Amino acid sequence: MIYQGKQKIWADYQKEIPDDHWFYVRSCIRQNFFPGAEKMFLEICRGLLKKDFYETEHHTTCGGIAYHCDTIPQETVMTIVARQFALMTEAGYENYVASCITSFGNYIEILETWKEFPELEAKIRELLWKACKREFNKPKYVAHASDLIYKYRNEIAARAKFRLVNRHTGEPLRAVEHIGCHYAKMFPSRSIGGAEYPYVLSGMIEAWGGNVIDYPERRHCCGYGFRQYHVKANRGYSISNTYKKFESMEPYHPDFILTNCPGCPYFMDRWQYVIAETEGKTYGENGYGIPVLTYEELASLVLGYDPWDIGLQLHQVAVEPLLDKLGIEYDPSAKYKGLNRKDIMRPELPGVLRCC
Amino acid sequence: MDFGFKISPSSAINLDNVDTVKFEQLHDMEPDVYKCMACGSCTSTCPANRFSGMSMRKVILALQRGKEKDVVSMMRNCMLCGKCTMVCPRGINTRHLILSICRIYREDGK
Amino acid sequence: MKENIVIIGGGIAGLEAAGQLLGLGYKPIIIEKSDRLGGHVADWNCLFPDMTPAKDVVGRLIAGATEANIFLNTEISFVNKLKDSYNIMLSNGISIITKIILVTTGFSVFDASKKEEYGYGVYDQVITNRDLEHWFNTGNDRRIDDCGMNAVGFVHCVGSRDEKAKNPQCSKVCCITAVKQAIELKQKFPETMVYCFYMDLRMFGKKYEDFYIGAQRDYGIRFIRGRVSEVSENIDGRVIVKAEDTLSGKPVKVTLDLLVLMAGMVCNPDSTKVANMISLPIDSDGFLKSRDNVADIIDSPKDGIFYAGACTGPKTVPETLAEARAAALKIHLYNKTMQ
C-alpha cells in the first residue's frame, strides 16, 4: 500500500464545507437502531462546538427507501424532497445536512437530475405547489452529517479525553471503516476522498489516533441492500454479503468498525450474532464480536461521554472489550439503566457470541 | 438456530482455489485444450447440446475454472460424432479432448 | 535555399519524416521538448510482431535524421500567423519563420492512476505496460520478484473504450502489446500463471493472431473475457482482482503477485497546446482533426500544416512510419506547388 498514492487521490476529492448554520434532517431508521447517535451529533455540534443546527419536527422521510425498493415513482420522491427543501427555505437556512446516507445520496441524485433536466425541476415545483402550496430554494450546500464530524475532527481531537490507542500495548487501535454505498459510489465528486478510497471516516480515525485497515472487501456493501433484507426470502443473500466482509477483514484483527450509514452498523452488528448462531463463528477476541460504532458514537466516546449515555448498550456486539482497550471506565451494572436510571431489562444472552 | 435463511455459498469463481493438476494432465494428453478461443462454433453445431446442454466451449472453460461437475453433466449426451472437430476454427481435436476428459476427470469430482 | 520545414515532435514520426525530407533535399527543423529523441518508442524494449528491439528502430531513425536541425529541450512559446507563413517562437529564444509545419506531437499514455479502482499508485503490485517495458529494458523494478511469481494479470483497455475515463476510443495497440508482454513475462517466468482480462481482443494487424494463438497454445496464457471491476490489496501485499468471467457468466476473482495495466493512448496535451496556437481543430476523440479521416489523414484543414503519427489518433509503429513518409512526400509536393 502506498499511502502517498491515496493522499493524492484524496486531494482530488475535497469539498468546501460551510462551517455553520445547518438545517439538520434525521434518518427514518437510525433512531430505532442506535438512538444515541443522532442525539449525540446535535449534542456535540450544538452543545460542545456551539454551532447553529436547526431541526424541525415537520420533516418526513426523504422517500429513499421506497424509491430504491421501486415502490414509489421518481416524481413522488422528488416532491417529498422538494418539501424538505421548502422547510429549510422557510426556516431561513441554505445548508442542508442529512443524517442518513440514503437521504444524502437521494438529495444529491435529485439535485443532479434537476441540473440535467431543468424541466423536471419545474414540474416538481408545480407538483409541490399543488400538493401543499409550498415553494423552495435549492440548498446551497448538501452535506452528510459525517462530513461535518470530519470537518470538526481536529476540534474534537483537541477536546478528546481518550485517543484511539490500546491502553495495554500503546499501539494505535486497528479500525475498519465502512462507508455507506450511497455516500460516494453514485457521485464520487460529492464525497470526501472519492468512491474508491473514501476519506471521511479514515480522516476521523487518523485524527483521533487510530489506524485504518485496508482489507480486500473494504468496498463491499454491508449486505443490507433494501431489496435484499426487506424480502425475507432474500435475507440469506444479505447475510452472505456481510459474511464475505467479515471473512475478508478477519485476518487483520480489527478492534472496531466505524460506519456512517444507518443500515451498515445495524446489520454488521446484528448479523455477527446470526453468523455466530448459524456458523458458530465469531470475529472478535475471545468469542466476542467486533464492535460496530457510528461516527457520532465514536466521537462521543473519545470526548469522554458515558458509554451508556450514548446508547452503546443497544449494540448486539458487546462494546466492553473496546472500552477496556480505550481505557474508558464504565459501570457494568449501569449498562441496562435508562436515561432516568430506570431498569430497561437485560436481554437474553446469545448462545455462541459472547456478550459479557 | 434456524432463522429461516442462511449464508449461501458464493457463486464467484475463485481462481486461487482451482486445482490445476488435472487440467495440466489433460493438457499433456491433448495439448489442443489450450487453443480454444471461445468462439462457440462447437456448441452451436453440437447435436447433444439440445439434450444435455453439451458445449465444448463451456467444458474447456469450466475445467479451467474448476467446475468439473458441470462438465460431467454437460458431457452426458456427447455422441462423439466429431462435428465440433470439423467446425473448430482453431483445429482443436475435440474428440480426443472429450475422451481424455472422460479418462482424467471423475463423476464425483474427485 | 529551400523552404524552412518545422517538425514539432522528435518521436518516430518526426524522425522518419525528417529523414525522408533530408533525402528530398530539405533541411527540416525538429523541435523536441524532452532531452532525447525517439519519443515513446524509445522507452519500449521490443516491438511486435517480430520482436524487433525498439532501440534498433529508434537508432536507425535518429541516424537518418542527424543532418536535420534538432532543438532538444525546446518548447514552442508562441506562434504568430503572418500573411502566408508562421513565426514560431521557441523557448530557447530562437524564432523561425516557416510556411510548412509538420505536427508529430504523438500521444500521451493514459494516466492509469485515474482509474482509481485499479489502484495504480496506491497498491504496490500494480504497474503499467510502460513500467513493464522499463523493467524489460533495465531489469530493475522492486515490484517484480526475480525469483518468479505465482500469478500475474494483465488488464486490457485501461483508459480506453471508457467513457468514464473520458476516452471512448480504442487505443488499438494495447491488445497486442498485452499479449506480447504476457509472452515475454512467461518466457522469463515459465512457472507463472498469466491471466489477461480483456473485453475484446482486437488482433487486427499482420501476425497479431499468431501472437494470440501462440500465447494460448505455447505459453498457456489464460484469457478471461471480462473487464476488471476492482482491485484490492491482500494482507500479504498481493492484489486481489475481481472481474466478471463473461463467458461463464460468473464473477471471478484471483490473487495476483503483479497486475499490469494496459494504459491506452490519449491525445498529448502538447498537441492540444500546439493546436490552440495555430488554431487547428480537435476531433471528437480528442485527437487532432484531419481534413478527412479517410483520404487526407495527414492533412490538417490549414494549408501548409501537416500531421503524421499518433497526434491524429492511436497508431502502430508501422502506421506511424508510413504516415511520416507520406507526409514528407506531401510536403515536397506542396512546396513545389508553392513555387
Next chain:
Amino acid sequence: MRERFLTGYNDFVLPFVFGMLFVLTYCLIGMIRLIMQLPAKDRKRFFLSLITPKILFKDIKDIFLKCLIHVDLWKRNKLLGYMHSSIAFGWFMIILVGHIEVFLYTSNLGIKALYYPIFFRYFVAETESTMKGSLIFFLMDFFLLVILSGIALAIIKRVRSRFFGMRRTTNPSFLDLVGLYSLWAIFPLRLLAESFTADISGGSFLTKSLNYVFTEFLSNHANMLPAWWAYSCALGIFFCVLPFTRYMHIPTEILLIPLRNAGIRIVNARKGLAKAQVYSCPSCGLCIDACPMGVMKSNIKDTTVYLNRQIRRNNEARIEEISDKCLLCAKCTAICPVGVEGDKLRIAQRSMRRYNFGPDYSNIDTSVLSEQCNKFVTNQNKNVSLTDSKRVLYFSGCMTALTPAIRKATESLLGKAGIEYEIMDRDGGICCGRPMFMAGRFDQAEQMVRKNTEIILGSGADTLLLSCPICYKIFREQYELPGITIIHHTELFGDLVSSGRLKVRKDDTKYVFHDPCELGRGCGIYEQPRQALSAAGDLVEAAKNRKESICCGGSLGSLTLSFEKRKAMTENALTNLTAASPDTIVTACPLCLNTFGRYADRPVEDIAQVLDRKTN
C-alpha cells in the same frame, strides 16, 4: 540305400532335435492357450468348423495357397511372391520328399524319426537300389535350388528393398536378425553338408556336382562333420529363436486360417483371434507403404506391423499411442497378405480402455425426434393412398449437416426420381454410433443404435437412405432393422441412373471418384458410383483406387491425430486422385468432401451434387 552307422546317431543332431522339440512344444502350448482364450461360443464354432468338410477343405486349400504358395503376394508383386513361395514351398517340399525318402528306405525308425528326415544323407550310403529313386535325389536338389534362389532374392531385398517395389520396410529387431541370418544359413549349409557326403550318400545335379568340386580340396570324409554340425546348429538356432521373431508367423498362420474360416471375430485385442493375427504378422511391411499416415515419416512406427510388434512386446504405452492414432481406413487390412485386421485390432484395443465416466443416452426422448419424421405414419392414418414406390427415410447424418449441399442435392434427386421420402434428422438427430464405436466405446454406441432403431422402426419407412458412409457401415453391421432396406445414396442413384429413372446429361468433364474408406473397403461399394459417374462424364481412375484408395485424412477413426498433422495426408491423397488430371474430384462422403475441399486445387463434389446438376 543302407545305413552307414549301426547307431544311426551322431551328436550333431542334438542342436536340431533340441530346437525342433522346443518349437513344437512352444507352438502346441501356444495353440492350446490361444484356443482356450476364445469365447466359449467361438471355440465351439471353431471345433465344429474343423469337422465340417466344406470348411476343412477350404482350410487346407487356404493354408496351401496362402502359407506355401503365397498367392496374394504373387498377385501383388511377382518377385516378392516368388521369393516367399520359393522358400516356403521349397522347404515344405524338401521336408515332404525327405520324409518319403526316409520312409521308403528305412525301417525301424523309432527315435530316429526325429532327425532322420533332416540329416538322412549323413546316415546313409548309396546302394544299387538308390538309383531307382534318383527322381527323389533330383527333387531334393531341385527344391534346394529353388530355396536357394529365394534366399538369394531375400538377401537382395534386404539390401535394396526398392528393387522389389517397396518403398519402406520394417526395421528388424535383434532376434529377428538372428532368425533371419540363421534361416539364410540353413540352406547353403545343407547344400554344403550334403555336397560333402554326396559321394557316399548319393545326390543329384547340385550336390553331386559340388561334391566333385569339393573333393578336389577335401578328400577326408571326416572333415564333413563340421558342415553337418553347422547345418544342425543353424536349424537349432532358427527353431529356438523362432517363437520370439517374426518367423512365428509361419506356424501361427496355419492356425489363423482355420480360425478365420470358422467365422470368428476379434473380441479381445490381446486374446484369441487377435493374438493369432498378431503372431501371424510376418513383418513384411506392406502396410507401411499402404498406410495413409506413412506420408509423414514420424508416423511410420505407428503402422500395423509395429502395432503387432508392440503387442508382442506388451509395450502398453506404445500400443495405446498406435491404436489411437490410426485413421481406421482399413487399407492395411485390405492388403495384408496374412489377414491381420489392423483396424479391428485397434478398435478392440481402444475398447479395453477404462474411462472414469461415459455418456449415457437414457434421458433422450425419441418420441420428440420421431415427430420430425412421422409423415408415412400420418399418411397411413389419413389413408393417403400409398404409391407403389419406396417409402424412403433419409438419414443425412451429423457430417452431412456441415455439407448441406449433399443433402440439398440428394433431396432434389429424390424429388426428380419421384421417390417419396422423409428426412429423419432435419433438426438434428442422434448420431449413428459409428464414431463412438470406432473409439471402442461399444456400450455407448449400442445405446445410440437402439435409440435410432426406435425412431426408424416407428417411421413407417421401408428404405433407409444414407449419404454418409460412416453411418452406412454401422447401419449395415450393427443395426437390426427388419423389413427395411439400408442403402447408400451412391447405390440408390447408381441404380436409378442404370434403370433410366434418372436421365443424366453426359459431357466431357473428367471425373475421378474417390472411394471413401467406409464405403469402399468398409462396405464393398465400388461399382455403382462409377456407373453413375460414367453416365455424367468421362471417368478416370486415381493412381490407387478401390480397395487401395487412400484415406482423405479427415477420418473420425483417428483419435489423436491433430488437425495440422492431417494436412500432409490429405495432400498426398489428392496427389493420388489427380494423377489422371481430372477436372473434378467426386466423392460420396461428407467428411471426405469437407476434407478435400480444404486443400484441393480443383472442385470437389459429392456424387449427388454432380448428378443433380446434370439431371432435369
